Amino acid sequence: EAQVTQNPRYLITVTGKKLTVTCSQNMNHEYMSWYRQDPGLGLRQIYYSMNVEVTDKGDVPEGYKVSRKEKRNFPLILESPSPNQTSLYFCASSLLATNEKLFFGSGTQLSVL
Amino acid sequence: QKEVEQDPGPLSVPEGAIVSLNCTYSNSAFQYFMWYRQYSRKGPELLMYTYSSGNKEDGRFTAQVDKSSKYISLFIRDSQPSDSATYLCAPKTSYDKVIFGPGTSLSVIP
Numbered sequence: 001e002a003q004v005t006q007n008p009r010y011l012i013t014v015t016g017k018k019l020t021v022t023c024s025q026n027m028n029h030e031y032m033s034w035y036r037q038d039p040g041l042g043l044r045q046i047y048y049s050m051n052v053e054v055t056d057k058g059d060v061p062e063g064y065k066v067s068r069k070e071k072r073n074f075p076l077i078l079e080s081p082s083p084n085q086t087s088l089y090f091c092a093s094s095l096l097a098t099n100e101k102l103f104f105g106s107g108t109q110l111s112v113l
Numbered sequence: 114q115k116e117v118e119q120d121p122g123p124l125s126v127p128e129g130a131i132v133s134l135n136c137t138y139s140n141s142a143f144q145y146f147m148w149y150r151q152y153s154r155k156g157p158e159l160l161m162y163t164y165s166s167g168n169k170e171d172g173r174f175t176a177q178v179d180k181s182s183k184y185i186s187l188f189i190r191d192s193q194p195s196d197s198a199t200y201l202c203a204p205k206t207s208y209d210k211v212i213f214g215p216g217t218s219l220s221v222i223p
Contacts, residue, residue: 004156033210040121042215043157043201090156097210100145104156 002027006091006105013081014113021076021108023091031097032074033058034066036087037107043090049074050097081112116140117214119202125220132189134217136202139183143204146178147211148187151199157213160200161187192221 004025013019025032033048035058045058049068063085065077074093078085088109092102117138126132134148145164149157163169166180177186185202202214 035213040215043213045210048210092156098205098208100147100162100205100211101159102149102157102211104158106156107154 002103004091004093004103004105006089006108008108009106010109012111012113015082016080019078019081019110021078021089021091021110023074023076023105024072025074025091025093025103026072027093027095027103028071029093029095029103030071031095031099032068032091032093033102034064034074034076035090035092036060036085037090038087046076046089048097078110081110083112086110086112117202117204117212119214119217121215121217123218123220125222126192128192128194128221128223130192130221132192132196132219132221134187134189134200134202134219136185136187136214137183138185138202138204138214140204140206140212141180141183142206143180143212144207145205146176146185147203147205148174148176149201149203149213151201151216153198157201189219194221194223197221 034046035043047066049055091105147162148160150160151157173190175188199216201216205211
């Protein structure tokens, strides 16, 4: 089954404790992206990747890191999480960056205390 | 002015009603207009997309685009409780990424 898999689904952590949210897709998509979703603000893009070893900042990249060493994986790293990073996070992929159809993961609800 | 705007709702309708969800945008270069549906605690999924102005129908759903007024609509006929979700308007240009609106929350009451 074609899918984008994110883990974990729920994560509670404390300020400053490094964490990684994993994302994997099995559709051989070139484009992958991370979003955060907050009430009233909608989906905001954090980082994206056009292909392996090619990543770029989205609209709200501060406090986040990403890497794309393999085509299928695109982990999101929070090296020193802060409470304002409490949010619902989604990973998405598409065949190409300009495609209309994005495939989303099921989301990761992160709480930073 | 935000690039894409939607009334956040929540919109609550009885089962069987016709629902109209609306979206306005500011970038005249947008040519593709998508609607994504997001169920609670799930990722968004593409519901419909339209190229340029005009209407597109898919079952109970009709997407309508008026580029002259930068106005996009999604109509749902014979609404069902399973239509309860947040609907995200998502336009894009031919050369750039999808931009998401903040979404409208819809509740269809049995």
